[in-house]
Amino acid sequence: MAADRNLRMHHGVVARADRERLLGQRGCVVWLTGLSGAGKSTIARALEARLFALGRLCSVLDGDNLRHGLCADLGFDAAARSENIRRAAHTAALFVDLGAIVVTAFVSPFRADREAARDLLGADMIEVHVDAPLAACEQRDPKGLYKKARAGQLADFTGVDSPYEPPADPDIRLRSADRTVDECVEQLLALLRARGAVPTTEAR
Amino acid sequence: MAADRNLRMHHGVVARADRERLLGQRGCVVWLTGLSGAGKSTIARALEARLFALGRLCSVLDGDNLRHGLCADLGFDAAARSENIRRAAHTAALFVDLGAIVVTAFVSPFRADREAARDLLGADMIEVHVDAPLAACEQRDPKGLYKKARAGQLADFTGVDSPYEPPADPDIRLRSADRTVDECVEQLLALLRARGAVPTTEAR
Numbered sequence: 001m002a003a004d005r006n007l008r009m010h011h012g013v014v015a016r017a018d019r020e021r022l023l024g025q026r027g028c029v030v031w032l033t034g035l036s037g038a039g040k041s042t043i044a045r046a047l048e049a050r051l052f053a054l055g056r057l058c059s060v061l062d063g064d065n066l067r068h069g070l071c072a073d074l075g076f077d078a079a080a081r082s083e084n085i086r087r088a089a090h091t092a093a094l095f096v097d098l099g100a101i102v103v104t105a106f107v108s109p110f111r112a113d114r115e116a117a118r119d120l121l122g123a124d125m126i127e128v129h130v131d132a133p134l135a136a137c138e139q140r141d142p143k144g145l146y147k148k149a150r151a152g153q154l155a156d157f158t159g160v161d162s163p164y165e166p167p168a169d170p171d172i173r174l175r176s177a178d179r180t181v182d183e184c185v186e187q188l189l190a191l192l193r194a195r196g197a198v199p200t201t202e203a204r
Numbered sequence: 205m206a207a208d209r210n211l212r213m214h215h216g217v218v219a220r221a222d223r224e225r226l227l228g229q230r231g232c233v234v235w236l237t238g239l240s241g242a243g244k245s246t247i248a249r250a251l252e253a254r255l256f257a258l259g260r261l262c263s264v265l266d267g268d269n270l271r272h273g274l275c276a277d278l279g280f281d282a283a284a285r286s287e288n289i290r291r292a293a294h295t296a297a298l299f300v301d302l303g304a305i306v307v308t309a310f311v312s313p314f315r316a317d318r319e320a321a322r323d324l325l326g327a328d329m330i331e332v333h334v335d336a337p338l339a340a341c342e343q344r345d346p347k348g349l350y351k352k353a354r355a356g357q358l359a360d361f362t363g364v365d366s367p368y369e370p371p372a373d374p375d376i377r378l379r380s381a382d383r384t385v386d387e388c389v390e391q392l393l394a395l396l397r398a399r400g401a402v403p404t405t406e407a408r
Contacts, residue, residue, distance in 0.1 A: 013249065013253065014249075014252050014253055014256045014262070018256060019256070019261060022256070022259065022261060023261070045217065048218050049217065049218055052218045052222060052223070052226070055226065057223060057226060057227070057261075057302065057303075058218070059298070059301070059302050061298075065298065065301075069294040069297060069298075069324075070291055070294040070295060070298070073287075083277075087274055087291075090273040090274040091274060091295060091298065093273060094263070094265075094269065094273070094274070094295065094299075095298075095299075095302070097263070097269075098261065098263045098299070098302070098304060099261075100302060120273075
């Protein structure tokens with residue numbers, strides 16, 4: 001990395017700002033919230049790929065990598081789902097301290113849980129409502145979960161027998177049912193640039 | 205970063221190897237285990253600073269940043285300490301997937317907990333016994349914890365009324381009572397270079 005030569009340490013302790021300078025970016029959390037099937041994971045992976053192509057370090061946290069590991073001890077009742085989100089937020093905070101851009105893709109249906117994440121992450125959290133109508137999500141049903149929930153095989157399923165509390169004032173709202181994945185990614189990238197998380201000077 | 209221009213994505217999915225190429229390093233976990241007062245945190249921070257000076261991305265996980273956040277819900281009995289180590293290992297695994305070099309600084313006194321971490325992390329884990337005699341640690345007692353434990357104000361304190369199970373076959377043993385911090389750091393750096401986690405070609 002070309003920037004290395006100018007790096008300086010402060011009294012032997014490496015700070016977040018040092019790592020951000022090393023990486024050429026600012027750590028932050030792109031917090032995607034929305035119904036199952038709204039496209040959160042797809043958008044998260046596409047944003048990760050887009051950022052990587054720009055030479056930025058990005059990490060996706062979602063059910064796939066938390067539920068089988070850090071949160072493997074948790075179930076799916078309301079308390080366990082809150083704890084899952086609490087741990088996701090704290091893990092995201094550790095990544096931000098590293099200077100990484102984190103994209104979280106959890107339904108995170110409860111306002112209180114997202115507010116707790118905001119209390120922890122402050123201005124480092126960009127709340128994104130991946131906002132697709134329930135009917136559209138249920139029609140897509142990429143994992144067949146709505147079908148199971150309607151058949152009574154899944155309890156506490158958001159949108160079916162558990163509420164989704166939409167963000168009142170998200171940093172950005174993605175109408176994912178009416179936009180391509182690429183369009184959603186470009187909206188997020190523009191916001192990341194506006195917030196100074198990603199340099200605006202890159203060519204691609 | 206100069207290397208950016210040659211980056212390629214595989215089918216739009218960013219893999220660990222891609223991030224490692226971006227960072228110019230290999231993700232791994234330097235797992236420091238040893239008695240309280242043996243110098244784990246000091247060595248961890250010094251290694252972090254040394255790696256940063258080489259332009260490498262490194263993160264320290266220790267009680268300071270886990271116990272107040274991700275593991276704030278845990279106490280200090282045997283089950284809670286095991287769960288603390290389990291979460292530390294899973295968090296470290298997420299960092300390794302990002303391509304980071306993680307230094308963990310936990311007493312981690314129980315062999316079974318460290319073996320569980322090894323089962324998860326495999327060859328990405330470098331087990332380091334920060335091996336100072338109990339008498340030396342107790343004499344240093346940087347946080348006054350031995351004094352409290354001897355006075356009966358701290359239960360289950362490793363080395364006092366809870367056992368420390370030393371690694372039978374650590375990747376490296378640091379005789380921290382007989383070595384300077386810098387000497388310990390250079391031993392670790394040599395190992396990281398030998399393992400290919402850090403390039404060997406750097407000038408400093």
